[in-house]
Amino acid sequence: MSKVTEIFGTKVFDDRVMKANLPTDIYRSLKKTIDEGAKLDIDVADAVADAMKDWAIANGATHFTHWFQPLTGITAEKHDAFISPAPDGRVIMEFSGKELIKGEPDASSFPSGGLRATFEARGYTAWDPTSYAFIKDSTLCIPTAFCSYGGEALDKKTPLLRSMEALNKQALRILKLFGNDTVKCVRTSVGPEQEYFLVPKELYEKRKDLVFTGRTLFGAKPPKGQELDDHYFGAIKPRVAEYMKDLNEELWKLGILAKTQHNEVAPSQHELAPIYSTTNIATDHNQLTMEIMQKVAARHGLVCLLHEKPFAGVNGSGKHNNWSISTDTGVNLLTPGETPYENAQFLIFLCAVIKAVDDYQDLLRLSVATAGNDHRLGANEAPPAVVSMFLGDELTAVLDAIENDTPYNGAEKTVMKLGVHVLPRFTRDTTDRNRTSPFAFTGNKFEFRMLGSSNSIACANIMLNAAVAESLKIYADRLEGAEDFESALHAMIKKTIKDHKRIIFNGNGYDDAWIKEATEVRGLLNLKTTPDCMPRLLDKKNVDMLTSHKVFSVAELHSRCDIMLDNYCKSVNIEANTMVDMARKQIMPAIEAYVSDLAKACTRKLAVSDKISIKTEKGLIEKLSALTDKIDEATEALEEAIASYKKITDVTEASYRIRDDILPKMDALRAPCDEAETLTAEKYWPFPTYDKLLFGV
Ligand code: ADP
Numbered sequence: 001m002s003k004v005t006e007i008f009g010t011k012v013f014d015d016r017v018m019k020a021n022l023p024t025d026i027y028r029s030l031k032k033t034i035d036e037g038a039k040l041d042i043d044v045a046d047a048v049a050d051a052m053k054d055w056a057i058a059n060g061a062t063h064f065t066h067w068f069q070p071l072t073g074i075t076a077e078k079h080d081a082f083i084s085p086a087p088d089g090r091v092i093m094e095f096s097g098k099e100l101i102k103g104e105p106d107a108s109s110f111p112s113g114g115l116r117a118t119f120e121a122r123g124y125t126a127w128d129p130t131s132y133a134f135i136k137d138s139t140l141c142i143p144t145a146f147c148s149y150g151g152e153a154l155d156k157k158t159p160l161l162r163s164m165e166a167l168n169k170q171a172l173r174i175l176k177l178f179g180n181d182t183v184k185c186v187r188t189s190v191g192p193e194q195e196y197f198l199v200p201k202e203l204y205e206k207r208k209d210l211v212f213t214g215r216t217l218f219g220a221k222p223p224k225g226q227e228l229d230d231h232y233f234g235a236i237k238p239r240v241a242e243y244m245k246d247l248n249e250e251l252w253k254l255g256i257l258a259k260t261q262h263n264e265v266a267p268s269q270h271e272l273a274p275i276y277s278t279t280n281i282a283t284d285h286n287q288l289t290m291e292i293m294q295k296v297a298a299r300h301g302l303v304c305l306l307h308e309k310p311f312a313g314v315n316g317s318g319k320h321n322n323w324s325i326s327t328d329t330g331v332n333l334l335t336p337g338e339t340p341y342e343n344a345q346f347l348i349f350l351c352a353v354i355k356a357v358d359d360y361q362d363l364l365r366l367s368v369a370t371a372g373n374d375h376r377l378g379a380n381e382a383p384p385a386v387v388s389m390f391l392g393d394e395l396t397a398v399l400d401a402i403e404n405d406t407p408y409n410g411a412e413k414t415v416m417k418l419g420v421h422v423l424p425r426f427t428r429d430t431t432d433r434n435r436t437s438p439f440a441f442t443g444n445k446f447e448f449r450m451l452g453s454s455n456s457i458a459c460a461n462i463m464l465n466a467a468v469a470e471s472l473k474i475y476a477d478r479l480e481g482a483e484d485f486e487s488a489l490h491a492m493i494k495k496t497i498k499d500h501k502r503i504i505f506n507g508n509g510y511d512d513a514w515i516k517e518a519t520e521v522r523g524l525l526n527l528k529t530t531p532d533c534m535p536r537l538l539d540k541k542n543v544d545m546l547t548s549h550k551v552f553s554v555a556e557l558h559s560r561c562d563i564m565l566d567n568y569c570k571s572v573n574i575e576a577n578t579m580v581d582m583a584r585k586q587i588m589p590a591i592e593a594y595v596s597d598l599a600k601a602c603t604r605k606l607a608v609s610d611k612i613s614i615k616t617e618k619g620l621i622e623k624l625s626a627l628t629d630k631i632d633e634a635t636e637a638l639e640e641a642i643a644s645y646k647k648i649t650d651v652t653e654a655s656y657r658i659r660d661d662i663l664p665k666m667d668a669l670r671a672p673c674d675e676a677e678t679l680t681a682e683k684y685w686p687f688p689t690y691d692k693l694l695f696g697v
Pocket residue numbers: 189190191192193260273274275276322323324332444445
């Protein structure tokens with residue numbers, strides 16, 4: 001398939017293009033900036049901008065944009081043409097180093113959680129040279145970070161880069177202790193597996209709930225769901241295969257390593273996974289992937305749903321964040337090594353993750369919290385809201401042996417001593433994989449499975465990187481001062497296992513008994529909803545940790561907590577409004593029309609003869625009329641709840657009201673509507689039903 005190699009990266013200003021188009025000295029200093037974070041001279045920036053512009057124009061671009069990731073969770077762009085007026089009335093194409101490095105979008109409408117007073121509402125965007133520029137449609141997109149004039153981060157990329165730097169700094173200290181001086185940089189890598197649904201566009205457009213909220217707010221169970229497990233990994237339908245082919249090509253052109261695709265558990269649900277890459281690039285690429293998925297779907301008469309729970313009764317969509325730590329010398333620090341010393345190094349990084357996940361369960365949980373994801377976590381299809389870790393039997397046995405100074409390998413009867421014994425290689429077990437664990441070790445990486453399909457992966461990785469940096473910092477502080485490195489190391493690993501083994505659970509995470517044990521015996525947190533977990537961002541231990549590693553400032557944390565809660569409230573509020581609208585303007589009139597026709601049928605039948613039975617019609621009229629009353633009452637109750645919620649000004653209090661009042665009243669409205677759907681003749685129902693949506697492609 002030479003074609004793939006030909007199209008791959010054709011829309012990316014990547015290393016190959018830079019090398020070919022930049023003078024050698026300019027290329028070298030840019031490379032230094034990319035690899036080592038060295039400061040970029042304006043002369044260099046000017047030369048890079050010029051080459052970038054020429055390349056972009058040659059590839060069909062007319063505009064450029066600073067492409068950034070505000071706290072709305074999606075990406076933002078404002079296009080500027082390269083044109084500049086020439087004295088003779090014509091235009092020339094220009095792009096300066098200054099324009100490349102810094103942009104000033106008048107982005108005053110993005111959420112800032114009070115970080116910018118409106119009179120100084122402009123933020124600025126700053127080029128992230130570690131993520132390649134690319135062409136989308138006819139615009140050169142320059143990946144950037146987005147900050148306020150005070151320097152506070154207004155986006156997801158800035159804290160992500162800071163968290164990567166924090167982890168780099170602490171990991172290098174640890175590696176130095178192991179005598180490793182050649183490593184210059186430690187980076188985390190991520191491979192995000194992305195789930196999504198495809199539905200026919202013409203059906204989608206007939207459903208206000210899908211259009212306004214991304215999920216169905218009504219809908220009775222179809223006769224068939226996912227119970228036969230016949231969709232998972234099943235043969236891909238031709239129309240979907242065409243879509244995937246087109247999607248892959250678009251992604252490849254953008255340098256995105258789209259690799260794996262398959263059908264998922266629910267009907268019309270699919271998954272795409274790229275080959276992993278450095279975390280900030282993986283984040284940019286995942287944002288782009290979600291955008292391109294939707295764009296390509298439109299070309300195929302489809303709509304790609306990225307909502308976490310588009311349909312009740314079948315699985316929702318998540319995103320598995322496969323995460324590892326590696327050095328610039330190509331060593332994955334989460335792989336057991338060849339020598340006892342390397343094994344000890346592996347164990348310390350493993351312990352750092354165990355400690356991080358236990359100490360910062362709340363941060364991990366809240367990093368994936370959205371109104372949409374609240375429908376998945378703990379619903380027997382995704383990991384529970386309780387964070388725990390799966391290590392597998394073998395690794396757990398090794399840790400047990402270390403903790404208790406007992407022999408690990410029964411046959412050898414030797415006591416595990418770090419720095420003496422070589423650990424067994426933990427081969428990835430493909431036969432007995434635990435798919436119910438929120439955080440699973442899979443041989444050389446961890447798979448964090450709680451993310452929702454529409455989440456930016458930035459948030460989860462910010463918290464993960466920061467928490468692991470904190471464990472490593474504590475270890476480095478202790479070990480750097482130790483008299484006897486090896487025994488200090490051994491003692492520390494033992495202590496970590498003892499203190500944090502409660503977070504390790506290799507059993508079935510979907511089991512109710514586990515939730516009971518986790519919360520009652522082990523004291524793990526069970527933060528079920530967004531309002532339950534989000535305020536914990538401001539707990540002292542979390543603020544202390546995140547500010548000490550300079551991942552967030554105190555002001556940034558407050559603003560983020562507000563924005564996330566506000567987003568939760570607004571999303572659910574839109575759903576509630578949509579339900580009221582659909583119930584009043586579509587569902588009740590539809591039932592009314594059917595009932596009226598049934599009544600007419602009765603009259604006509606009786607006109608023929610009063611001996612003709614009208615039992616069925618009568619029964620239906622009675623049932624549907626009673627349901628209509630229920631729907632009317634429930635709609636009114638929801639309307640009142642919305643009106644009363646709107647009076648609340650404090651966002652935390654508002655989020656509790658959403659959780660405790662609005663959401664239950666939405667459920668109460670849905671139930672009679674779904675029941676009425678099952679009793680109403682198909683041609684009367686005002687919008688496409690689940691059977692068509694789920695089996696229509
Ligand atoms: P699964 O069985 O969970 O679908 P895959 O083998 O398909 O697992 O891998 C899932 C993702 O994990 C892919 O995106 C892959 O590139 C990524 N991955 C593999 N190795 C690593 C690693 N060392 N670090 C981060 N991600 C990785």
